[in-house]
Amino acid sequence: MSTALKDRTVLVVGRGSGIARATAEAVRAAGGTVVAASRDRSALDDAYADSGVVTETVDLTDESSVESLAARLGHVDHVVCTASARARGTVGDLKPQVVTDSLNTKVVGPILLAKHFAGRMPPDGSFVLFSGATADKPTVGMLAVAATNGAVDAVTRSLSVELAPIRVNAISPGTIDTGAYDALGQEKKAKLYDERRAHNPAHRVGTSDDVADAVVFALTNTFLTGVSLGVDGGERLV
Template sequence: MTTGPLQDERVLVIGRGGGIAHAVAVAARDAGARVIAAGRDRRTLADAYAGEPGISTETVDLTDEATIAAIGTRLGSVDHVVSTASARARGSLADLDRDAVRLSFDTKVIGPLMLAKHLGPRISEAGSFTLFSGVAAAKIAVGTLAVAITNGAADVLARSLALELAPIRVNAISPGVIDTGAWDALGEQGKADYFADIRARNPARRIGTADDIANAVLFAMTSTFLTGVTLHIDGGEPLT
């Protein structure tokens, strides 16, 4: 029988039913894990994973601490927790909405902090907690101020939790421009033009994929001497 590096381990993946979260959940399942995919809309998640054996669904809202505590109680124990959830607050300084900035922090920083509070005691000592940062923290640009400071806070959170939760390992993943639905709002031509510009400038000369990020998450989960680190999976974009 073929076994994988996460054989029979329980992995909780928080996020939407598509894009990066879906790729992470499937990759963990294919590595032998029993995966629980969780998000605010369990019905949507159930539809997204309907054809994926070995992946069950749960409900959690990272802006609601009570639901975080509740999922911990329901699951009992886990080996790895991955939080991919985000709520972007894009725009230049004059256009930023206070509530949007708060939601960005609440989803990507405070939410994972509460996950650590309530699920940390339920993660096995050989397990891990992986959260998400992003390239905007490493490459400052007008129009991404709120995204940058949210991601920067997530980086610091990962390092802080690596001490607080030790020996549980805590790391962050910092994706660059990844081809997911996140860019669909630009329109077909706008997205194509943006991708062409990024592709021409970054050293990897391509746009990232959800599988690129999923592979990095698997590395973070299975590398037993890696903690307090942000893995930059961005094609070298900050260098340009």
């Protein structure tokens, strides 16, 4: 078993499924202690029952909630923020609140985490944020998602300079089979996956474990900072 994160505490913000769950499991497999936090603590309690993961409550859109979580936890070594808000839709259909919710959750929220946790972290600690392939590869219906992901990339670079030597990186997934596409319906989701397999250089759809492995790499590579790691099978290249 790897011990790359032995004696390290990692806060993972997000749901108790998909990428967040895979990240928590990967961190524990690397010897780390995980604190999982989201707005729905009861769902986290169910997801992580008997797993050794500590659960907490946080609302990234409420600064007092982030500040309170930081005060309760005290010291942490790393923070991973996987939270997002759905913001798909073409420009004619998007509501301003949908865009605002996306930015508040995925951009402002991580800034608040940095504000209230950086001072409680060791110099060799790090933050891992989540961007996405749409920041570089425009897709119809993903305008707000692309804008949000582009902002995450900018925040990552800026924080890596401001918080140094604490490292700040982002993971930028492509099409990952996490359940996020279930809302399309089985037929449309299958078509999308077939298209991705046919056109991306890896010729497959990604998994949560693919992303979680990249998170652990970002947490443990002490010479990596200010970058957005594409875990997308080369999706943005074609």
